[in-house]
Amino acid sequence: MKKEINCESCLMPIKAREELRTVWAFFKLRPYHRSCYENSLKGAALFVGNQPVNGFPGNFTALAAFVLAWTPLFTDITPALSIVGSLIVLLRLYSFLRFEKQLPQ
Numbered sequence: 001m002k003k004e005i006n007c008e009s010c011l012m013p014i015k016a017r018e019e020l021r022t023v024w025a026f027f028k029l030r031p032y033h034r035s036c037y038e039n040s041l042k043g044a045a046l047f048v049g050n051q052p053v054n055g056f057p058g059n060f061t062a063l064a065a066f067v068l069a070w071t072p073l074f075t076d077i078t079p080a081l082s083i084v085g086s087l088i089v090l091l092r093l094y095s096f097l098r099f100e101k102q103l104p105q
């Protein structure tokens, strides 16, 4: 049996990948419905991540982070950038494996 993914806001199961928004909040990656995210979370940007980990903005951030992570290898920029960039890419990967992969498109 497939494990259900429940929205952390309304506690109802999330059925499709399109409905899913994963958000990094309180040191944990949390799944929400897209509507729940838009209704209740966007205003609380001080307490939760102000953008979802998945979806187009998340993919764009992960891509930019991936490029940034490699930059210090070829320039004099601090290697800390590699660590931060890698963490963002890993978080994006974790969101995919933990939540998105289990949902139909």
Ligand SMILES: [Zn+2]
Residues within 6 Å of the ligand: 007, 008, 009, 010, 011, 012, 032, 033, 036
């Ligand atoms: Zn919900």
